[in-house]
Structures are given as C-alpha cells and as structure tokens.
Amino acid sequence: MNKTFTIIKREYLSRVRKRTFIVMTILGPLFMAALLIVPVFIARMSDSVYEVAVVDNTRLFYTEFADANNVVFTDLNIDVDSAIELMKADKFDAVLHIPTTAFQAPSTLRLFSEKAINMNAKLYIESILRNEFELMKLAHAGIDPEILKATETKISITAIRLLRDGHEQTDYPEVSMGLGIFGGILIYFFVFLFGSQVMRGVMEEKSNRIVEIIVSSVKPFQLMMGKIVGIAMVGLTQFLIWILLTFAIVGSVSAAMPEVFRFTPQENIYLNSSQSLNPTELQKQMQQVQQHNTPAGQIMESLRAINYKVMILSFIFYFLGGYLLYAALFAAIGSAVDNEADTQQFMLPITIPMIFSIIMAQLVMNNPSGPVSFWLSIIPFTSPIIMMVRIPFGVPLFDLWLSVTLLILGFLGTTWLAAKIYRTGILMYGKKVSYKELWKWVRRTG
Amino acid sequence: MEYIFQAENIYKQYENHQALTDVSVSVPRDGIFGLLGPNGAGKTTLIRIINQIIAPDQGKLFFKGEKLHSKHIARIGYLPEERGLYKKMKVGEQALYLAQLKNVDIKDARKSLKEWFEKFDLMPWWDRKVEELSKGMQQKVQFIITILHKPELLIFDEPFSGFDPINVNLLKSEILKLRDQGTSIIFSTHNMSSVEELCDHIALINKSEKILDGKLDEIKKAHSNRIFTLEIGDLQKPMEKILSPVANILRLENGKDGLVKAKVRIEEGYNANDLIKHILPSVHFHGFQEELPSMNDIFIKTVTGKYPQELKKEDLKLHMDLDTN
Numbered sequence: 001m002n003k004t005f006t007i008i009k010r011e012y013l014s015r016v017r018k019r020t021f022i023v024m025t026i027l028g029p030l031f032m033a034a035l036l037i038v039p040v041f042i043a044r045m046s047d048s049v050y051e052v053a054v055v056d057n058t059r060l061f062y063t064e065f066a067d068a069n070n071v072v073f074t075d076l077n078i079d080v081d082s083a084i085e086l087m088k089a090d091k092f093d094a095v096l097h098i099p100t101t102a103f104q105a106p107s108t109l110r111l112f113s114e115k116a117i118n119m120n121a122k123l124y125i126e127s128i129l130r131n132e133f134e135l136m137k138l139a140h141a142g143i144d145p146e147i148l149k150a151t152e153t154k155i156s157i158t159a160i161r162l163l164r165d166g167h168e169q170t171d172y173p174e175v176s177m178g179l180g181i182f183g184g185i186l187i188y189f190f191v192f193l194f195g196s197q198v199m200r201g202v203m204e205e206k207s208n209r210i211v212e213i214i215v216s217s218v219k220p221f222q223l224m225m226g227k228i229v230g231i232a233m234v235g236l237t238q239f240l241i242w243i244l245l246t247f248a249i250v251g252s253v254s255a256a257m258p259e260v261f262r263f264t265p266q267e268n269i270y271l272n273s274s275q276s277l278n279p280t281e282l283q284k285q286m287q288q289v290q291q292h293n294t295p296a297g298q299i300m301e302s303l304r305a306i307n308y309k310v311m312i313l314s315f316i317f318y319f320l321g322g323y324l325l326y327a328a329l330f331a332a333i334g335s336a337v338d339n340e341a342d343t344q345q346f347m348l349p350i351t352i353p354m355i356f357s358i359i360m361a362q363l364v365m366n367n368p369s370g371p372v373s374f375w376l377s378i379i380p381f382t383s384p385i386i387m388m389v390r391i392p393f394g395v396p397l398f399d400l401w402l403s404v405t406l407l408i409l410g411f412l413g414t415t416w417l418a419a420k421i422y423r424t425g426i427l428m429y430g431k432k433v434s435y436k437e438l439w440k441w442v443r444r445t446g
Numbered sequence: 447m448e449y450i451f452q453a454e455n456i457y458k459q460y461e462n463h464q465a466l467t468d469v470s471v472s473v474p475r476d477g478i479f480g481l482l483g484p485n486g487a488g489k490t491t492l493i494r495i496i497n498q499i500i501a502p503d504q505g506k507l508f509f510k511g512e513k514l515h516s517k518h519i520a521r522i523g524y525l526p527e528e529r530g531l532y533k534k535m536k537v538g539e540q541a542l543y544l545a546q547l548k549n550v551d552i553k554d555a556r557k558s559l560k561e562w563f564e565k566f567d568l569m570p571w572w573d574r575k576v577e578e579l580s581k582g583m584q585q586k587v588q589f590i591i592t593i594l595h596k597p598e599l600l601i602f603d604e605p606f607s608g609f610d611p612i613n614v615n616l617l618k619s620e621i622l623k624l625r626d627q628g629t630s631i632i633f634s635t636h637n638m639s640s641v642e643e644l645c646d647h648i649a650l651i652n653k654s655e656k657i658l659d660g661k662l663d664e665i666k667k668a669h670s671n672r673i674f675t676l677e678i679g680d681l682q683k684p685m686e687k688i689l690s691p692v693a694n695i696l697r698l699e700n701g702k703d704g705l706v707k708a709k710v711r712i713e714e715g716y717n718a719n720d721l722i723k724h725i726l727p728s729v730h731f732h733g734f735q736e737e738l739p740s741m742n743d744i745f746i747k748t749v750t751g752k753y754p755q756e757l758k759k760e761d762l763k764l765h766m767d768l769d770t771n
Binding site: 006423444 | 461494497498500516519520522524526528532533534535544546549588
C-alpha cells in the first residue's frame with residue numbers, strides 16, 4: 001500500500017510539475033473565459049452607428065422606421081440612383097429601396113450597400129416591414145388589427161414534476177439539456193485526455209525498459225493502479241483549478257463591466273421575432289428582462305432550481321467511474337504494444353462506446369426516461385456520459401443506484417481484465433499482438 | 447552447504463513453448479553463481495520467477511530455506527538485461543524513488559546514495575535529467591540502484607553490456623567486493639571469460655532444461671578431455687615412440703632452451719599417472735599440466751554435443767540458430 005502511494009505520488013508530481021501542465025492549467029481558464037467574454041465584448045465594441053437612407057417610392061412606410069440602438073434611418077425623397085451616389089460619397093452606409101411594387105411583390109425590396117450588410121440592421125428592417133405589410137393586408141381584408149391583437153395568445157406551459165416527497169418542481173428542459181450535454185462532453189474529454197495519458201505513461205515505461213526494474217520491487221498491479229490513480233488526481237486538480245479560475249475571471253470581468261452582459265433590444269427582437277413589435281414595446285420588453293417571466297429570467301430561475309449538490313456529486317462520481325473504467329483498458333493497450341502506431345487497432349473498441357454515447361445523447365435528451373435512456377445509463381461503458389445527460393432532468397433513485405453499482409462492478413471488471421493483460425504485456429517486446437493473443441494473456445495464470 | 451536460494455522442479459509454459467522444464471537450481475551463499483545458456487533457453491524466465499515478477503506453473507521456491515514470499519523482494523536486488531530509467535526524471539530523485547520502492551527509508555536512501563554517487567563520480571549529475579547522461583553513466587546509476595538496499599541476493603543479467611573496459615573493471619571489482627562482504631550473487635551472461643573469472647558455481651540451461659550444474663572447477667575437471675601439456679628435455683627417442691601407446695601427440699613445439707613442449711591426449715584406458723610412469727624413464731620432466739577445457743568449450747560442447755574444433759558447418763548453423771532464438 002505504501003509503495004502504491006509512492007507510485008501515485010511520483011505519477012502525480014511528475015505531471016503537475018511539468019511546464020505544459022502549468023501552462024495549460026492557467027491558459028485553460030483564460031481561454032474558456034475568453035470564449036465567454038470576447039464575443040460579447042466584440043459585439044459591443046463594433047457597434048458603431050449604421051446609417052440607412054430610406055428611399056420609399058410608395059411613401060407609405062418611411063415614417064415607421066424608428067431609430068433603434070445603432071441603426072439610424074434618414075428619409076430621402078429622391079430617386080434610388082441619387083441615393084446610391086450619396087452612399088458612395090460616404091454619406092450613408094446603406095440604401096433601403098422600397099419600390100412602388102413592394103407591397104404586391106415583397107421580393108423587389110432592396111438594401112444596397114458597398115460594404116457587407118449589417119445583419120442587425122437587415123433583420124430589424126425586415127421585422128418592421130413584415131409587421132407593416134401584415135397590418136396593411138389585415139386592413140385590406142377588413143379585419144381590425146385590434147381584434148387580431150386581442151386573439152393573440154402566448155402559450156408557455158410550465159412543466160411541474162410532482163416529487164415523491166410531495167414537493168413540486170418546475171422543469172426547464174432547455175436548461176437541463178444544456179447542463180446535461182455539457183456534463184457529458186466534459187466527461188468524454190476527461191476520459192480521453194487522461195486515459196490516453198495513462199496509455200502513454202505505460203508505453204513510456206515499457207520503451208524505457210524501466211518497467212522490469214520497477215516490477216521487481218512492486219507488483220505490476222500496484223504500478224498500474226498507481227499510475228491510474230495518480231493521473232486521475234492530476235485530472236481532478238486541473239479541472240478544479242480550471243473551474244475556480246474560470247469563475248473568478250468571468251466573475252471579475254462581469255463585475256467590472258456589468259453593461260457588457262445586459263440584453264440589448266436587438267437580442268430581444270431575435271428572441272421575439274415572431275411577435276409584432278414597435279419601438280415602444282421594445283422599451284417595455286427591455287424592462288421585463290429583469291423579471292422572471294422572460295426567457296432570460298427563466299434561465300436564471302431554472303439555474304437556481306437545479307440541485308447542484310446532486311449534480312456535482314454525480315459529476316465527480318461519473319467523472320471518476322468513467323475514467324477508471326476506461327483508464328484500465330488504456331493501460332492494457334499501452335502494455336500490449338511497442339509503439340504508438342500499433343495502438344490504433346485496440347483503440348477502436350474503446351472509442352466506439354464513447355462516441356456512440358455522445359451521438360445518443362440527443363435521443364436521451366428527447367426522452368430522458370425512455371427505455372433507451374434507461375439502458376444506456378446503466379451499461380457501464382455508456383453510463384458515465386448518458387447518466388450525466390439524464391441527471392439534470394431528474395433520475396429515479398433506483399436507476400441511479402443501479403447505474404452506480406454497475407459502473408463500480410464495471411471498472412473492477414476492466415481493471416481485473418487489464419491487469420492480466422498488463423502484467424504479461426509490459427515484459428513482451430518486439431511482438432505484434434492480436435486480440436487472440438490478448439485473450440490468451442487474460443486466461444494465463446500466474 | 448547453505449543455500450540462499452533454491453528452486454525445485456520448476457515448470458513454466460508459455461502459449462507456444464515450454465520455457466522451463468523441471469528445472470532445479472540451488473544457489474549457495476556467499477559466492478557468485480553463473481546462470482548460463484543460449485538465448486531463449488529460459489534464463490530470463492527463471493530470473494523473473496526468482497524475482498517474483500512471474501509465477502511458475504509448478505515447483506517450489508525457497509529463499510534462505512523459507513518459502514519464497516513477497517516480503518523477500520526487499521532482500522533481492524535485480525539488474526535486468528533490458529534496463530532503463532525515466533528519461534525526463536532527475537537522476538537523484540529517480541534513484542530515491544526506486545530505493546523507496548524497495549522499502550528503503552528515504553533518509554537512509556539519500557545518505558547511501560550520496561556515498562555511492564561520490565564513489566562513481568556522479569555527484570555533479572544529481573539534479574540533471576537522465577537523458578543528459580551518457581549510456582555508461584546511466585548504467586552506473588542503475589547499478590547503484592540495484593545494490594542500494596543492501597540485498598542479500600543480487601541478480602545481474604548481462605551486467606557488463608554497454609560499459610567500456612575501464613568501467614567493466616570498476617564494476618567487476620565492486621561485484622567482487624560485494625561478494626567478499628557476504629552478498630550472494632546470481633550472474634547471467636554469455637560472456638564465458640567473465641564466467642571463468644568470477645563464478646564459483648554455474649548452472650547451464652538449454653532448451654528449457656537444466657543440463658549442467660555444479661562448482662566451476664569440478665565441472666571443468668569433469669569435462670577434461672584428457673589433454674596435457676608436457677615440457678620435457680633430453681629426449682632419447684622420438685616423441686611418438688616415447689608416448690605410445692599411452693598417449694598421442696596433438697602438437698609439438700621446440701622451445702629455444704632445448705625443451706620440447708608437447709600437447710598430448712591420453713588414450714582411453716590410461717590416466718595421467720600411467721602417462722608419467724610410462725614416459726618417466728625416457729625423459730627429463732620440466733613441466734606437466736592438464737589443459738582443462740575453457741568454459742566456452744564446455745558451453746558449446748554441452749549445448750551442441752561437440753567441441754568447437756569438432757564442429758562442422760551444419761553444427762555451427764545449429765549453434766547459430768540457438769543463439770538467435
């Protein structure tokens with residue numbers, strides 16, 4: 001036991017002290033934070049005022065274009081060509097041409113620009129015109145727009161799950177989906193990243209020829225487990241630092257520049273693009289953002305509703321369980337081959353269930369309590385990823401315990417199997433190994 | 447005789463071949479025991495079994511008369527033929543790590559490591575990575591690691607490969623010092639001259655079976671091919687006539703001082719005494735010595751059934767096959 005600890009210590013320290021580990025651990029969160037912050041930042045920074053000249057030949061719509069945020073409209077009662085000339089003289093960024101045929105044939109609408117079209121402006125103009133055209137059509141058909149508005153009904157069912165203990169819980173499947181797939185993918189990366197580190201570590205010891213020196217002091221099983229556990233701790237350390245640093249960076253940036261993270265009217269237009277909007281409603285919508293009955297408010301509330309204790313505990317468990325299950329197999333592969341190129345044929349059976357899990361995640365999210373979800377979340381080879389996807393939706397305790405038990409049995413099983421291959425493989429050189437050969441090693445005694 | 451290690455009736459079977467068949471060896475204390483055999487004969491398998499790296503299919507193993515147990519691992523030091531170190535790890539740190547795996551207390555390990563590093567001029571390399579060391583220096587580090595925990599039984603598998611002659615001598619003298627301090631040593635090699643130089647006992651394994659073992663000098667005597675060197679003067683008759691019928695001449699040399707040096711083989715049915723008695727009246731003796739076969743000759747004779755000088759082309763091919771297996 002003492003020796004296993006010595007091995008764990010070496011495996012851990014030799015990796016944690018490496019320059020690449022330190023760089024990755026610091027750069028990782030910076031990168032993650034940058035992924036979260038930079039797009040928002042850039043979007044804000046680049047929002048200079050976009051000037052659009054409106055040439056409305058119908059003279060019906062030009063009054064409807066209210067300036068919004070960074071898009072400014074100017075009515076030009078001149079012909080299109082002159083307006084385009086003005087644009088070319090840098091008076092405007094774009095020219096909107098509404099020909100007399102526009103109402104009958106909306107496809108004749110034109111937006112001219114020398115530079116690439118500003119998508120925000122285009123979408124905004126489209127939503128205004130759609131709204132106006134609809135109103136005119138209603139008027140033609142003799143329907144009072146007020147009546148139509150009165151019939152408009154917004155439906156959003158609040159899903160309530162009745163828990164066994166009598167409590168009610170509001171479900172937010174979208175948020176659960178996001179969290180689930182995030183957890184699943186994180187586990188996928190963890191297993192591959194650190195599993196292949198185990199494999200390379202074993203291959204290094206084998207090709208260095210230090211392995212025979214070590215196994216004359218400790219049992220091959222101790223060496224293998226020491227390596228697996230040591231690297232698991234490296235992984236946990238790295239992820240812990242990542243999570244803490246990411247939160248610290250995002251937290252401090254958003255505290256320093258709160259305006260960066262507020263919703264803008266344009267974003268609300270996208271969120272509500274099917275609804276009819278006018279600029280005054282926009283203002284109202286903006287105020288509602290802070291309240292709970294808006295999408296953003298719902299996300300905030302549902303994030304609060306998630307049971308984080310269960311999430312984090314099960315994440316750590318499936319993190320480790322999945323890693324241990326696969327790391328043993330990675331170690332067996334590393335022991336059986338002489339060089340990296342030979343690993344390919346044995347990697348396939350490991351990769352397939354992992355990739356399969358990621359592919360099936362979508363199906364599982366659509367029906368988190370269905371039979372496919374059930375089976376995939378209890379089979380040890382797929383359960384680490386699939387169960388992580390399921391957990392945010394709520395999982396019956398029976399399923400959870402069954403899955404946990406089978407995963408523990410699963411990694412005990414793969415470890416036992418891998419140990420048998422490992423102890424023969426590490427001393428075998430210059431032989432290309434087949435599956436048949438591996439099976440013989442498993443069956444060999446002593 | 448007291449034995450440090452005994453293996454009784456060891457069998458080990460791999461998928462496609464028998465590695466050891468009914469092999470029994472007894473390694474006496476306080477000596478150097480040579481484990482010999484062509485490549486692929488099963489030496490490394492036996493050594494790994496002694497080190498408890500692999501287990502035999504059948505057979506009993508004893509360390510100092512006790513049944514072999516994992517607690518004995520710390521009493522054995524092993525320098526494998528295929529050996530290496532972590533390239534990226536610092537020399538001193540690595541030596542300490544490997545010593546700890548042999549249950550040496552870290553303080554003791556550091557102290558004795560420093561002594562050994564001083565002795566082998568390795569101290570300036572303590573904080574360098576192994577990959578910066580020359581191959582010879584790495585071998586020295588490995589040697590130190592092998593003996594650091596003061597094992598009672600040391601196992602060296604081709605210890606001299608990769609050393610220059612100066613370091614081979616350094617290593618040899620260290621090995622002999624260890625023997626004199628009471629360490630028992632198992633020494634596996636193909637280098638027969640170093641066997642003759644170092645070993646007290648040997649065992650020869652061929653094709654998974656032990657075919658020869660015992661004290662080195664006794665084995666040499668037993669393999670005597672009845673060849674003697676005579677140094678004689680005052681020849682009264684031709685040499686052939688003097689010797690006949692007790693012995694025949696293999697080679698004859700005339701020395702500068704009028705002495706004749708003759709290499710002769712004694713015929714079946716006679717012994718050395720007969721030869722002396724037979725020729726004494728006719729010659730003046732200056733020297734008489736038995737020409738024992740070299741370990742090299744015995745090795746080849748035992749493995750192929752013929753002495754090297756008798757080997758024909760086919761036999762050599764057979765021998766080459768043995769060597770490359």
